[in-house]
Amino acid sequence: MFVKILILIVAAYLAFEILEHLVIPLLAKIFYREKRPLLGPEGMIGKAGRVMEWSGKAGKVEVGAEIWNAFSEYSLSPEDRIIVEEVNGINLKVRLIQE
Numbered sequence: 001m002f003v004k005i006l007i008l009i010v011a012a013y014l015a016f017e018i019l020e021h022l023v024i025p026l027l028a029k030i031f032y033r034e035k036r037p038l039l040g041p042e043g044m045i046g047k048a049g050r051v052m053e054w055s056g057k058a059g060k061v062e063v064g065a066e067i068w069n070a071f072s073e074y075s076l077s078p079e080d081r082i083i084v085e086e087v088n089g090i091n092l093k094v095r096l097i098q099e
Contacts, residue, residue: 041087048097051080061094070094 049063054076061070061082070092076082086093 044084044087044092047084049082049084049094051076051078051082053078054080061092063092068092072096 044063047063049061049068051070052060052062052067054060057073057075058069058071059076060067062068063084069090070082072082072094074096076094076096081097082094083097084092085095
């Protein structure tokens with residue numbers, strides 16, 4: 001009888017430790033991780049696209065299925081691959097993707 005109670009106590013202790021140190025932290029990491037915005041201006045930052053037309057430091061770029069007005073510190077050419085750095089109203093600040 002004493003052995004069965006001791007085994008039950010040890011098993012309960014092990015189950016609690018596994019739950020406390022493995023399961024709960026893993027679930028917290030899955031459900032409470034910081035998520036990147038999918039919509040709105042913040043969701044555009046970091047997305048890749050391509051230059052449609054460009055003149056000097058401004059032009060039009062395609063990001064996803066949309067065409068945006070864009071500007072850059074660099075001169076770009078049509079078909080260049082770009083990445084969105086910043087959103088200013090309805091204009092995107094982009095830079096060339098180094099390949």
